[in-house]
Amino acid sequence: MKRSFASFCAIALLSLSSGLFLKGSMAGAAIGQPTPQLTEVARSPRLWNVVAVSAEGRIFASFPRWLGDATPSVGEVMPDGSVRAFPGDDWNQWTPGASSQRRFVNVNSVQVDAQNNLWVVDSASPRFGQPVIPGGPKLVQIDLVTNQVKRVYNFSPEIAPARSTLNDVQVRDGYAYLTESGLGAIIVVDLKSGQARRVLANHPSTKSDPTIVPVVEGRELRDADGRVPQTHANAIALSPDGTWLYFQPTYGPNLLRVRTADLRNTRLSETDLGQRVERLGKTVASGGMTVDRRGILYLADIEKNAIAMRCPNGQLKPLVQDSRLTWPDGGSMGRDGNLYFPVAQVHRLPRFSGGVDRTEKPFRLFKVNTQSVQC
Template sequence: MSLRTLLLSTAAWACFAAAPAVAQTQTGQARTDQALTDQAQTGKPQLEQVAEFPHQVTGVTVSEDNRIFVNFPRWTEDSPVSVAEVVDGEIRPYPNETWNMWRNARKAEFAPESHFICVQSVVADKRGSLFVLDPAAPAQAKIVLGGPKLVQIDLKTNGVVKRWSFDQTIAPQGSYLNDVRLSPDGKTAYITDSGLVGAIVVVDLESGKARRLLAGHPSTQVEPNVQVKADGKVLRQPDGRGVEFSADGIALSKDGDWLYWQAIKGRTLYRVDTASLRNESLSSEELGQKVQAQGVNGVADGLLITDDGRMIVTAPEGNALFVRETLDKEPVEWIADDRLRWPDTLSEASDGAIYVTTSRIQDMSFFKPDAPIALPTQLWRIPARQQ
């Protein structure tokens, strides 16, 4: 999710601490068996905790061979790791320590195009690669010039194989590239921008050409009459500002023909056919006319279309996950649990298990001044046999 209105003061940056990059893994066959037992007794999906992190997590993805990757954006702290693989209870900087060496206090020492700055999303393409989306805007403040990028990492060699950098025509100041989906043929990337002016960015991965589309279109903007709540109250900063996140959650149909998205400060799900997004002959007006409202999700962050065609929707206002059994149906509550403090990003493993991060945005120091700068967060798993 974007935090573009939540800008940090210089004093806040001075308080950043680099906590140890260690996850407390709590998985295991016994925990999974217990979750399945609980499911059998209650008839409802059960959460099992995979890991707890010392930093605020957003993205999670699981590769085709069940490797787990997460990312930590630099929102309220200068996190010592941006992208990590979770292995045996530890966070291992990925693909290596060098890519994770950029720090706010030492930024002049590292080239922004070849180091992670403020990573928001990680996505395994199920074709042997991990894609890392870096909006390069620590604390949702000024973008580090040369920093916005999409990075492809080969999961066999653990080496960076390609990088697409975005200039200010694609990622202008005030933007925040948020989440990404890859076409089934591996030729196109679709990215939401949840910044000041919401948009969809389409990247031709072969030519490297990127296009910023639907910027300012109602479907990519906040809905003015929506107020995001947490714990039953409108979520506001001490100065009264609320949550203002534009196009954020994104999902791609399994055949790659339809792209879905919505703003967090919004309730409506939208879609457009990807052929139109790739059609450079269409004017902005013509493309805008192709966009379709696809019903109401309510306030939502992460979206995921599963291999069996369902759409899972995170519902941060209710500490819950909703599901659309088919894409044309309205969402119904799937699982609600107080431990799902701002369910953020979703990923499906090869065995059908669903992974979800809880980024605890309502508990941040932006909204609760007494909260710790380094906010512990969690990764959860819902075993596939419960679905």
């Protein structure tokens, strides 16, 4: 049953205050199903936060500069587990003060589309909380047949303001949909014309709930000043038929969706578009989500060191839980039925650990087979 956004916000706050929010959110696992095998694929000395897998099985990863590392910003994971900078040339050679036009400043996400293009989201903000480098925010299309940059979509300050953080991306049918988690919005890009629109920027669906305090590995996630970082619209996924865009702020508390046709409709006012956002019920605190062809959503559960799955009927179940999954992040479904995802250890960064880098090297990339999963 659909409810107005105001009513579901009230329900979410009531659930939170009563201590029911997120507790037992993975208690609906089917009994008797075999536990999927968690397999390590590769290791990296640098932090990676999102992976993308092509139809041929090529694996790409984004490497944000959250620890001040240099290169690469985008890498291809080779069959032997090593990582090479991709696509080459100067794209992975940005340094402070250099031009950001044809260089990656701070890559936050990668995705491969059905036409074998790799899409790279450059937020152009080198560190958490820092303003973007002017002229730097962009979406880059790379042809995986030629391994060459095909087109660069630069975003103006109206689309990517100084305090914005371009985050995840989904591409289908000539449009790209990006979440913006710094201020909270969804960016819709017409890939033919290059025109971009910033929508739902004043709607509560794209905003983090300041009353939620996530707990990761037994510690509340807080900045050095004691504040909970407000990460707004973050994880997104498209339904298998492309009709719906699923999204949520990092900590939830609800999974949301909106029709892609409504996002593309330039005649809808912001108010009308906001009224078409639907609440689908409680979710987990997650930095990334992936969908398979059956419509099962896989959510990287940062509080439980786990991957949760949301069935088409709305039920949340555990897929895999393991102590090694310290802040699992943005994943990708391979044609082999494996869900690939990196472990980012975001909560161990100096920003959240009293100025001390508590990450454990190397950073790991895992896969788990989903073919036997049943809802």
